[in-house]
Every structure is written in structure tokens, then in C-alpha cells.
Amino acid sequence: MKPLIALCIYLSAFMLLSACAQESGTMIAQQQLVDEKAELPVYPEVQQPAQEPLPVFPEIPKQAFTWVTEDGGQSQLDFNPRVDILFVTDNSDSMKSAQANLIKNLNRFTNGITNNKMIDYHIGVISTWDKKWENPESKKADPYKIGELRFAKTIAGTETAQRYVTKKDSAGVLATTLKIGVVALKDGGPENEEFFSPLAAALENNGRGSANEGFFREDAQLVVIFLTDADDASSRISPEQMARTLIDFKGGRQDKVSVYGVLVDAKDPDQYKDWALRVHPTYHPECFVGQKNNGKCTGFGPERLEQLIVAANAGSGSPKQIRDQYIMSIVSPSFGTELGRMGDSITVKTLEKQIFLSQIPRVDDAGKLMLRVRYGTADVLAQGKGQLIPNKLSGGWNYNPSSNSVKLSGDIKYEYKDGARFAVDLVPVPLAN
Template identity: 30%
Template sequence: MNTLLKNNFIFLGLGLFILSSCGGKSPQFQAPSEVFEPITQELSQADSLPDPKVDILFVVDNSGSMKGYQQKLADNIELFANTFFDNARLNYHIGVVPVYDSKYLNDKTVYATSGVRKMNPLGELVPLKGLDSESSETKPLYITRDTANPKEVLKQTVLLGVQWGPEAEESFSPVLAVTDVQRNKSINQGFYQKDAYLAVIFLTDADDVTPGLSGEDFYQQLVDLKQGDRSKVIIAAALPNIDKLSDSCKVDGRGPIQSFPALLSISGGIWANLCSDNFGQQLAQIGTELVQRVATQKLQLKYTPDITTLTVCYTNLDDCKGTEENPYLQVLHRPQDYTFNPETNEILISPYLKLQRIDGANLKISAKPLSLGNYKSKRFKTL
């Protein structure tokens, strides 16, 4: 074979080698996919799923014009109550306080038709009505998870009745008074809790006239009580629609035209129209939003999970393995019990999750960690 032919063979072989190297990566030159064992992140219930605490305060106008509106609230209150009384995880205090009137507080005039004004003390919760046993000298002032027949008790308690007295209605000042440390301890049986959510629900046909206090200032004071955490303050108001007044839809004075609109605006609050035929459903919506705000809980993961291997359970066993019939194991299902947010690497626990009571149980989150290296080299499973 002459030198020229030999060189041609060499160049041909070299060309074929170069062409073959331009194709896909040969498996023998790739590192094998990383294999991970599941990681279990264990969180105690106290740390991960503490029963959400919420103080729910109804501020009820008991001036002379409110009889019909109080009855409408009482008739529909069960629709509100159904959203959270059946939620075993919510740890609630529910109390009722009347409006206040500092302007006419000391008016001792004896009026010909009405007599002397009758005023309620500032910021004092009214005793619960409709309790199974009312023989105790100290009457409970608020509903808890231990209150028997809470729906009926709440219905009867919001029916304060009306009286000749409050005329310049203050709805905001009673709320601030309820949060007063001394009054809370000595009079209101510890209703207000610093570390709880605070939900305030107003019922009135008049605007607030608390001296020197705007809706914005009032809301800011509540937020300050929660160390600046706006999410801990929930505002709702059942008010008549001042744009659609009628014989069955009236207001006191000019109605809620300034302070309440300002409060609802700055707080992102919820308005239920007292004049609406759909008032009950609006009241139920207040309850639904309250539960979603209070009971949705976030759990931060310490690693990025492979979502296909993610398991969440509540148990006092070593892991989540077992059958659904095991009384010591409750497996949480996605998406009804929880969801995973990949942007924040958080597990979001549903506000409607019903946990069994298992002594010594903790929340366990188990998954294989996702390899970002595998992701970039396209060695991953597409869902």
C-alpha cells in the first residue's frame, strides 16, 4: 500500500471518529443518576400544628333602632357558626360587647316618654345566655371549645335587646377597652389573648363617633397590639346599605358614612349588607374567610422534595408506613389536606384539616430530596 493510500485511510478514520463524537452523549461517559434515600422531617404538634387561637368579638349596637337588625343577625348566626364550630383545631374565644356612648353617659335627665337613659359599662362583655346550667355565681362571658351547644348560646347572646340610652354610638371604643390588660383580667375573665388572632364583627346602623378616633387610627391601634402583624387582625361589619334605604332598611342618623367605610377600606375588611335578602350567606362568608385566615398553616421544608415521593402523616410511630386503619397513624392526602408550594418550598396545611387526637403524635414529612444536578442534566422524571 503506497503512502498516499495509507494517509487517505487515516484521514477517513479520523473523520468518522469526529462525526461520531458529535452525536448524543454516550452513556458510558455520563455519571449515573444520583440516588437519594428519603429524608424525614419531624415537627412536634406544638411547633408545627398548634391549634390556632382566635378571639372573636361581636360589637352589637343595642340602641332603640336595632331590634330588627339584632333579630336578623340571630336568625342567621348559625350559618356563620357552622364554618368553625365543627373545626376541631380552632381554639376560640367568642364574646359580645355593647356599643358605648360617652357623650350622653352622664345625662341624668328624666325624659317624659323614656325616663332616664340606660347605659352599659365601657368594654364589659355581656354574660352568655342559653347555657345548660346557669346556677353558677360566676357566669361565663365567652364561648370556648368546652361550651355546650355553642350555636344556640351565640344566637341568644347576640340578642342583647334594645334600650333607651346610647344615642351617639361608639363602636370602636369598646373594642379597645376589651383589650385593656387590667379590664381583661379583672372583669372579662381573660377573654383577650395577646398571641391570638383578633376578629372584630360589628353590628350597627350608625357610624362610629368615638371622640378623636378615625377608622384608620382605630385599625392601626389594633395592629400595634399584634406587634404590627396585620394578618392577626380581621375586621367585618354588618351594616345597612346607605344607598338603598327603604322602610325595612333604615339607618340611625346619616348611617355609617365615614368611619366604617374607612375602617373596612384600610383593613381589607368584609361588609355584610344588613338589608340584603342574601344576608345569611354573606354572614357565612365572613365565617369562611375567618377560618381560612386563621387556620391555614405553613410548614417550611429544609430541603427541596421530589414531589412524587412526598408523604405527610400525623403519628406517634417512627414513620408514615402503615394502613389507613391504624389508629396511631393519620396519613394526610394532597390536595384536600395539604398542598406544596414549590416557589416558597412550603407545605400549606388546609384550614379544614381534621386531625385525630393521638397521644404523643407529631407531624412527619418524608420525601426524597430533588437533585438539581439531575434536573440540569435532564435526568429527571416529567410529571
């Protein structure tokens, strides 16, 4: 028992000593913390400076824009759409029914052109040429030289002193003028029809005192229409050269030239074609062995004329699109409808207009172009009024920044006024200092 009692006394004494040591350590640590705090410096209270009031800035006034009107005295703002339409007509013997079909449906072609009060038109006709007539001893049925405009005719069919038809002439005068008739080969008619050579001659023969004087006007749209069941047989002019000649004639402006064709197609039956386009041993010996068809030829079309039409109307679409738009069939069952569509196309092209601006228009904060176009007489425009032309591609105007110009489409519905012109109003971009 004594050893056990001694052990208990020893443990109790040990625990008591440990507790006293822990308390003593805590007290010493607390005393050290108090001593450290006592040694910290005392700083004076910092005084915060008074806040200055924020400056009051004046309100920025909304920017005011000044609208200006392009000089109404500029001729480019006048609106006198002009078109010179030249028919290059085949008068060989095989064209009798085609010419009759044209005259029968002529009103459908001319309705849009002649009934539009705005359009000032010249319409004339030249005939095909055969180089054999360059021989003085050759037989020729008419007195017209290469490229000479035919004389206009009265409704009764008698020739006048005028070489072309204008707005003052009646529809009957136009019909009789375009009906030039045909000449059989035996009577001196054409065999190898040329179209490029008389067209080129017509362009050259337009000076003072010449047969075609006054027909071609510098500011007019030039439209050429071929009417034939043959192809061009000109040996000295390629289709590309002819296209270039037409464009150069209009000062290099391709947009001022349009070339159309009322033609046969390679797939049309031979009975509708000129002999030179038929699968015939005289004109296409490569298709025959002796007099027997070798089966290698399926038909011939007016390739050179088609190439010219594509080249002259370049920029109006792909070659296929150009053919579809600018060529119609001479034997079409819907000849009148297609002829009317051609006339409408010419009307739209003639009424297109481009106005070049002297200042660049500003764009507002909403991204809207600060530009407008009005149409009306000079006194109405001076009052800030007139027909407001909408800003849209079809039936209105469009701005071209690269040329700083306004392009007016040809299908705008105008409220026609005699002597009307355009006014272009804009807020100009300020010039840099």
C-alpha cells in the same frame, strides 16, 4: 489557366506546412512534460501509526436523594386552629329587629365554626359606647365599662361568671349571650354610637385580672364583627388608626386579622337607619333650608366603618372586592344566606396555616419540587404514613420560595384525627462548600 493552377499549388503547400508545424509543436510540448515529470522528487511511503483504543469510562450511577422530615417536635407543625371572634354590637333602640334577625339565623353563621372539630374558638360580645357616659352624672342603663366583654348566659338567660363562649358551650348558650338587647334613649341608651373606642379598650383590657382576661390568645386568628345600623362616632380614633391598632395587637401580622360588618347601606331607606344616618335636619342641616329638604342629599352610610374594614383587610383585593366579601346588608332579604357565607369565610381563614422550613427543598430534573406534606397522629407519621395533602392552591398546600414556607389552604378536606399534626418531608438543597 496558368495563374489559377499556380494559386492552387501555393495554397496546398501552405496548408501542408501549417499541419507539420502544429504536429511539431505538440510533440515538443509532450517532450517538455515528460522532462518535467522526470525531474520530480520521489518520496518514501508514509507509514500510518496504529490507532490507540478509546478509553472506556465507568457508567455514572444515578444520583440518590435522601428524604428528610422536618422535626415533628416543632410547635409550628401542630394543628390547633384557634379563632377569637368579637362581636361589637349596637344596642341602641333601633337595633331590636336586627338583633332578633341575627339570633334567628345564628346557626347558619356558626355551623362551619362550631361543628368543625379542629377549631378552638372564643366568641364574645361588647356593646357600643357613647362618650356622654364618661360624665359621672349621666344616665347609663347597664354596669359594663367601655370595652368590657358581656357575661355569657345560660340557655335560660341568666348570667354566668364566664365572659365568653367556648367549644364546650352549646349553641343555645351562644345565642343567649349574643342577644344583649337594646336600650331606649330615654332610658339611658346610646345616641352617638362609638365603635372604635370600645374596641380599642377591649384590646387594652386583657391583662391578668382584667375583665377580658383569657379571651384574646396570642396564636389565634382575631375576627371582629360590627353589627349596627349606624356609623362610628369616635372622635379620637380614625379608621386607619383603628386598623393599625388591630394589626399591631397581633404582632404586626395583618393575615391574623379579619374585620366584618353587618351594616346598612347609604342607598337603604331611612327607616332602616339610625337617626344619625338619615336625611334629617338635626343631624344633617346641610341637607335643609330651614325645615325644607334642599334635595342635595341622597343618603348616608357607615363610611368610617367601611373605611376600617377596607384598611384592616388590605391585601384581600381591591376596596370593592373587600366590601363585597367582608360587608353584608343588615336588611338583606337573604340575611341568613349571607350570614352563613360570612361564617364559612371565617372558618376557611381560621384553618389556613403556614409552616416555615429549616431547609430549602430541591427541584428534580423534571422541575418537580421534592417536598410533600402529610397529616396524622404522631405514631402514624413516624411510620411514614398519614393523609397526603395535595400540592395545589385550593384544597391543598403551596410553597413560597421567598419565605421558604408551606402555606396550607383553609379548605382542605381533612380526615380528622384527635391530636393530629403535620409532617413535612423534603430533599434539601446541599449547602455550598
